[in-house]
């Protein structure tokens with residue numbers, strides 16, 4: 001839609017390793033490639049698709065192998081290294097902006113929490129979770145900033161406090177807002193097709209009309 005609207009913008013889509021095994025993903029990828037969508041696909045390879053390990057999710061050894069089959073360039077990067085991720089995304093963005101079409105980046109790391117709050121992650125070896133604690137991307141980046149004297153402890157604490165406060169205010173504002181109307185969910189999805197209302201069933205269908 002950015003291209004249709006003549007906007008000089010690119011899209012960045014994040015999805016899980018598990019999501020890349022769904023049919024819709026493959027159709028979407030082909031469509032994006034054929035349309036040369038100005039888009040970066042970022043697959044978060046955190047080694048688990050909910051409770052399914054990567055070994056039972058795919059036969060490829062790297063999720064980057066899925067890109068070339070659709071004509072999409074792909075590269076893998078250490079997802080715990082903030083600067084490496086920044087560099088890969090910056091290069092991909094330059095390529096996409098110069099008309100190179102859709103690009104894929106695989107971030108390799110580990111999901112240290114459950115799939116969602118309801119998931120206690122009891123199918124993962126606790127020793128593995130503990131081992132990955134040492135590779136927390138934010139902790140590693142913080143250490144790098146201090147080690148290279150790119151920032152002082154005081155500056156980092158000030159940034160953390162400011163960010164925490166910004167998030168707290170934003171969260172409170174969001175919680176205080178009224179729920180949107182259901183019909184708003186599809187507003188702006190289509191440009192020239194009137195949105196059918198209601199877009200979901202509000203009552204059970206009449207079986208005599210089936």
Ligand SMILES: Cc1ncc(C[n+]2csc(CCOP(=O)(O)OP(=O)(O)O)c2C)c(N)n1
Pocket residue numbers: 015016017018019020022046048049050051111114115116
């Ligand atoms: C279309 C669809 N199919 C199946 C599911 C069921 N499902 C919920 S979570 C999940 C795995 C998601 O794995 P991943 O994308 O790697 O996310 P992560 O576990 O890393 O959060 C699946 C298959 C779903 N939510 N939607």
